[in-house]
Amino acid sequence: MSEIAPEIEIEETASAAETDIAAVGRLAAAIADRDGLAIRGLLDECHPADAADILEQLSKEQVSQAAKLAPEAFTGELLSELQWDLRDDITEVLEPQQIAEAIRDLDSDDAALVLEELDDDVREAVLSEVSDEDRTLLESHFEHEEETAGRLMQRDFVAAPEHWTVGDTIDHMRAAGEDLPDVFFDIYVVNAAFAPMGAVAVSQLMRSKRDARLSDLMSDLRVTIEPDVDQEEAAYLFEKYHLFSAPVIDEAGRLTGMLTIDDMVDVIQEENKEDMLALAGVNDAGLSDSVIDSVRSRAPWLLVNLATAILASGVIAIFEDALAAVVALAVLMPIVASMGGNAGTQSLAVAVRAIASRDLTSANARRVIIREILTGLVNGVIFAVVMALVAALWFQNWTLAGVIGLAMVINLAFAGLAGIAVPLALRRFGADPAVSSSVFVTTVTDVIGFFAFLGLAAIILL
């Protein structure tokens, strides 16, 4: 009774979330010593999710080296836990037979994940090593595009005909045993054409009498998903309707697979990560990336930013005479641009988030756009007053203070407008609003900021 002391539980809870730093050090040492046995021992002794966390602390070179020294430590479960870029580096090192061996015991969706990033010829070589049945199942995943429901779905699910009772179903499951998916939540009730008619939660089945009919217990299917639906869309439906699983149906309306919430959690995290990095102008990033990888994923957006920064400088160049006459303009102008850029980014983050969660639609776009402009105006007035006072004290020039205040109001109102209008416009044209909005918005705020401040100064001060 007292074998489980609370202290032990607490220990486990606290450590479960943190990567084992000491183990990272031991693994790095084993790789440096080229000690395959030690590498295998270290990776085998922890849960695949922990082993993956430990490997993700190392550099790509170290991980490739580990895969060369101890290929058999990279089990299917471990491969499916790893970030795709690291997985890619490992499967490059492994032989096709070793990969085939590793994926043998995985569910087909996880196995497809491992195979997804392989070069076509390597994938063919791996598939030639597995059983005919497995090959057919795996190939069916690749009939669907990446990042779709069809690619993600599990091919194993539990379906029962409408006329079955609870007793029939339980007897069937006891007989099927190992052929059932590892874990499942819903039993899909299908008609003679194998179209899903409803679902019975397993917990519902458990508490119902043996003679109850599935057709009486089943609840309506709120959502059925087609294989070509984007994974982000599918995840949104899970989140919105609090689903645990959802049936995937083919063109003929037949049940063909099942999506489960645990896979959707991964999708949600991945899409959130993509949005956040995209907003900051990073194409893709893994912590194990080399310097070259990092440069490659960031340089394109820096190039775009350089072009827009030069554009903004072109605006400044128009007012060279004013700048030469009043050097205080050069000192103050970055403040106007910086405040506009910040206000625009705030507005943009709210908009991108609202678009991702489907809260910003054509029904409320007008109201939200007006709100953003007004918010910009109000903040503009507040900070115009503050900045005008600072400028007046600093340069003892009340006209200059008035100019920077007015420019601030103008720029922050445009910042609010750009922050919401740019992502909405990008979405209208079918682009991802997270990806390129940021650079457009700061271009607007730089150009408007410099133009308003220096233009007003040229008119009023000179």
Add this chain to the structure above:
Amino acid sequence: MSEIAPEIEIEETASAAETDIAAVGRLAAAIADRDGLAIRGLLDECHPADAADILEQLSKEQVSQAAKLAPEAFTGELLSELQWDLRDDITEVLEPQQIAEAIRDLDSDDAALVLEELDDDVREAVLSEVSDEDRTLLESHFEHEEETAGRLMQRDFVAAPEHWTVGDTIDHMRAAGEDLPDVFFDIYVVNAAFAPMGAVAVSQLMRSKRDARLSDLMSDLRVTIEPDVDQEEAAYLFEKYHLFSAPVIDEAGRLTGMLTIDDMVDVIQEENKEDMLALAGVNDAGLSDSVIDSVRSRAPWLLVNLATAILASGVIAIFEDALAAVVALAVLMPIVASMGGNAGTQSLAVAVRAIASRDLTSANARRVIIREILTGLVNGVIFAVVMALVAALWFQNWTLAGVIGLAMVINLAFAGLAGIAVPLALRRFGADPAVSSSVFVTTVTDVIGFFAFLGLAAIILL
């Protein structure tokens, strides 16, 4: 058999993700007409998740008005689906008895969610309207802090003693019927002290023979969670170990509640939203926010940004003589600052994301810091060459070109360093790295950018 035509399914799939714009218009019209019956009819006819989406398209004033006109339309399910700020506005309008009526049929965790934001006296009034049993259950949620496992957990769960067989368990569940949670995935096997010893997935129970013992079927508990664990930490454990539910244990090690994956999906989304908004300098944001709400959530960070922008301007002011002598410096200096700001933000987004996913730890921090600096250096050299050529062509001045190139290399290297060092330092001091990193990083890149460019110019050009 053919009642379910594929077309119908496709319709449902496509429409399920999108908010019904027409319904938003009808609801807005009903509110404008002060037609309580129509409001109730519109909200009742859709799924609570859809009704919540429709309401979230309206302004706060419209929603409050709807709650006044049709209080009974705001069922517990609808309230629990709404964003907290809108829920707050509605419960302000409803009478305590109406709130008590609404939450009657909710699970205790959802009911606690609705009560959470109420003023203390309103909450007391609501609690005095519910049964003693429900009140005790609800009050137990409020013993735990907001955003902890204790606040989120369900108090209903299924526990079975070690010596039970599959048959005992199924018989018990059939008898318990309505008293069981609506949906559950795991049966916790407890010892005589009510400490959880393992778990049996319901799907596992279903396919096992009636005489199999739970203690033979159960798998080890990978994770047990204490009530005071932060919800983000709990969600991370679910994600990492692909959990569907996890037991919550009290100080004595007794099973006291259960967390389920659907609640964790909400936590993950909320934490992601917070991080993304925090990086952009927005404290909190709902689409239904008024202009005043928006100003309040954004002005604080704009004020901080103004202070740092003035600091950067102070750096510029040091070099007034150089600016007065060479006006091209004023034209070009924002480019150096802008490129640094962008590179720093890229590095920062990668770091914040890696910290949130626990991939950036003390084991790899040194390697990643060096990588970020080198990435900044390499990008710095690339864009130094590009920008030097542009400057040389523009101003026909190769010395100026050399100065801006050199300043670019320096600023981008510091940008890479600041992008990763600032969030790591904030975390070391116990602050949320997402919240204030951005403003520190751009301050560094502005100050270094202006100092390097204008300082080098003052030395070399004058």
